[in-house]
Amino acid sequence: MKILIVGSGGREHALAWKAAQSPLASEVLVAPGNAGTAREPKIRNCPVAATDIAALIDLARRERVDLTIVGPEAPLVAGIVDRFTEEGLACLGPTAAAARLEGSKSFAKAFLARHGIPTARHETFSDQAAAARYLKDHPGAHVVKADGLASGKGVVVAEDEATALAAATAMLNGEFGEAGRRIVIEERLIGVEASFIVLACGLDYVAFPTSEDHKRRDDGDRGPNTGGMGAFSPASAVDAALEIVIRREIIEPTLRGLKADGHHYCGFLYAGLMLTADGPRVLEYNCRFGDPETQPIMMRLRSDLVALTQAAVHGRLGGETLEIDPRPALCVVLAAPGYPADPRTGDMIAGLDAADPQTKVFHAGTRELDGQVLSSGGRVLGVTSLGATLEEAREHVYRRLGTIALDGALYRHDIGRRPYGVKP
Missing domain, CATH: 3.90.600.10 (Phosphoribosylglycinamide synthetase, C-terminal domain)
Incomplete structure (x- = not known):
C-alpha cells in the first residue's frame, strides 16, 4: 500500500515514522512534510500544502495512494474527507460537519449539553458588552476561548475578571481573526488535565494509551498558552478504574451523540479532559491526534498503524485491539x-x-x-x-x-x- 500523510508537524513525522514500519506500507508520502520526514527510510516528501485540497487529490490520484491520513485540523474542518470521498479516495478523518466538534467551541459546547456529557459551565458571546456583564455577574476564575481554530493558542486562563475581560475584548476585536469573532467563556475547572485519544468508526473504537501534555510555555506551568511544550504517556492520574469511567461517561456518549445527530464519525477523536474531584469533564474535543501527544504514543504503539487505520476506513474496527509497550x-x-x-x-x-x-x-x-x-x-x-x-x-x-x-x-x-x- 502507498500511504499519504497530510501535514508538516511533529505529529505528522511521528505518524509517518510509525506507518513506514508497517509491512503493509510500500511507501509513505508526506505533504508537505519537513526536514525530518525527508530523511526517513520509506518516506518521501511532496511539496503540496496541507490545506490545498484540490492539489492533494491530484497527488493521491497521480501517486495511486491507497489511504490518506490527515494530521492537522484545518483541512478536516475545510472538508478534505468529504472531497476525497466524492472522488472515490480512501481518507481517514471525520467529515466537515463532524469536525465542527473541533472547528467551533460553541458547537462543541452545545453538543455536550445536548447529549449530557459533563463539561464546564459556559456561555457564548459575540458582543463585548454582554461578555463584560457576564463576567461581572460571575466572579472568579474563567477560561476564555476563541470559537474557531487558533492553532492551540486561542485560550486564555484568567484568574480574575480584569484578565478575562481583556482576553475577551482582544479576541472579539480580532486578535485571532475570524476565529475569535465569537468566544466561549467557561468556568475554570480545578483538577488534573489528561488526553484520551481513540480511533473510532461509528460506535466502534480502540483507545490509545492515555497521555498528558504541558500547554504553558515556561517551567512550572507559567507563561503563555502554546500548542504544547511536551507530553508523556501514560497520564499519571488515569488508572484502570478511571479509564473505564472516561470510556463510559465521555467517549461512548460522544460517539452515540454523533450518530444520533446524523454523523458517521470515522477517524481519530481526542477528548481533552479535566479530572476534577467530581469526575472527568470535557475541556475540548480535537478531531485528530494531539501534538505533541502523538510522539510518545507512537513510541509506545506496537500495533500496525496502517492496519488499524485501514480497518477503520473500511468499517472493520470492531474487535480490533491495541498492543502497547508497557514502558512510559x-x-x-x-x-x-x-x-x-x-x-x-x-x-x-x-x-x-x-x-x-x-x-x-x-x-x-x-x-x-x-x-x-x-x-x-x-x-x-x-x-x-x-x-x-x-x-x-x-x-x-x-x-x-x-x-x-x-x-x-x-x-x-x-x-x-x-x-x-x-x-x-
Whole structure:
C-alpha cells in the first residue's frame, strides 16, 4: 500500500515514522512534510500544502495512494474527507460537519449539553458588552476561548475578571481573526488535565494509551498558552478504574451523540479532559491526534498503524485491539525564540545527526537548505524517548536535548513532573 500523510508537524513525522514500519506500507508520502520526514527510510516528501485540497487529490490520484491520513485540523474542518470521498479516495478523518466538534467551541459546547456529557459551565458571546456583564455577574476564575481554530493558542486562563475581560475584548476585536469573532467563556475547572485519544468508526473504537501534555510555555506551568511544550504517556492520574469511567461517561456518549445527530464519525477523536474531584469533564474535543501527544504514543504503539487505520476506513474496527509497550514515553518540545507570539525562523540547527539509540527526534518546524536543517516554525523539534520509568525517559530526552544547538531555543525543564507525580 502507498500511504499519504497530510501535514508538516511533529505529529505528522511521528505518524509517518510509525506507518513506514508497517509491512503493509510500500511507501509513505508526506505533504508537505519537513526536514525530518525527508530523511526517513520509506518516506518521501511532496511539496503540496496541507490545506490545498484540490492539489492533494491530484497527488493521491497521480501517486495511486491507497489511504490518506490527515494530521492537522484545518483541512478536516475545510472538508478534505468529504472531497476525497466524492472522488472515490480512501481518507481517514471525520467529515466537515463532524469536525465542527473541533472547528467551533460553541458547537462543541452545545453538543455536550445536548447529549449530557459533563463539561464546564459556559456561555457564548459575540458582543463585548454582554461578555463584560457576564463576567461581572460571575466572579472568579474563567477560561476564555476563541470559537474557531487558533492553532492551540486561542485560550486564555484568567484568574480574575480584569484578565478575562481583556482576553475577551482582544479576541472579539480580532486578535485571532475570524476565529475569535465569537468566544466561549467557561468556568475554570480545578483538577488534573489528561488526553484520551481513540480511533473510532461509528460506535466502534480502540483507545490509545492515555497521555498528558504541558500547554504553558515556561517551567512550572507559567507563561503563555502554546500548542504544547511536551507530553508523556501514560497520564499519571488515569488508572484502570478511571479509564473505564472516561470510556463510559465521555467517549461512548460522544460517539452515540454523533450518530444520533446524523454523523458517521470515522477517524481519530481526542477528548481533552479535566479530572476534577467530581469526575472527568470535557475541556475540548480535537478531531485528530494531539501534538505533541502523538510522539510518545507512537513510541509506545506496537500495533500496525496502517492496519488499524485501514480497518477503520473500511468499517472493520470492531474487535480490533491495541498492543502497547508497557514502558512510559516522554517528549519535550524545543521551540524557536519568541514562541508563541513571534517565533524566529531561519536559524541553523546543529547536532541532529548524533547517534542516540535511546531517543527519537521528531521534526516539526524544520526545512532543509543545501544539506543544512533550518528552523521554520514555532515548535521546531520534539525529542522523545521510552524508559523503564518516566524518570528514565526524562533523563534520555534531556541528555539528547543538550546535544542539539539552536540559537535562543526554548524548552521546558519540568516535562513529566507534576505535584501529583515525580517531584522536581
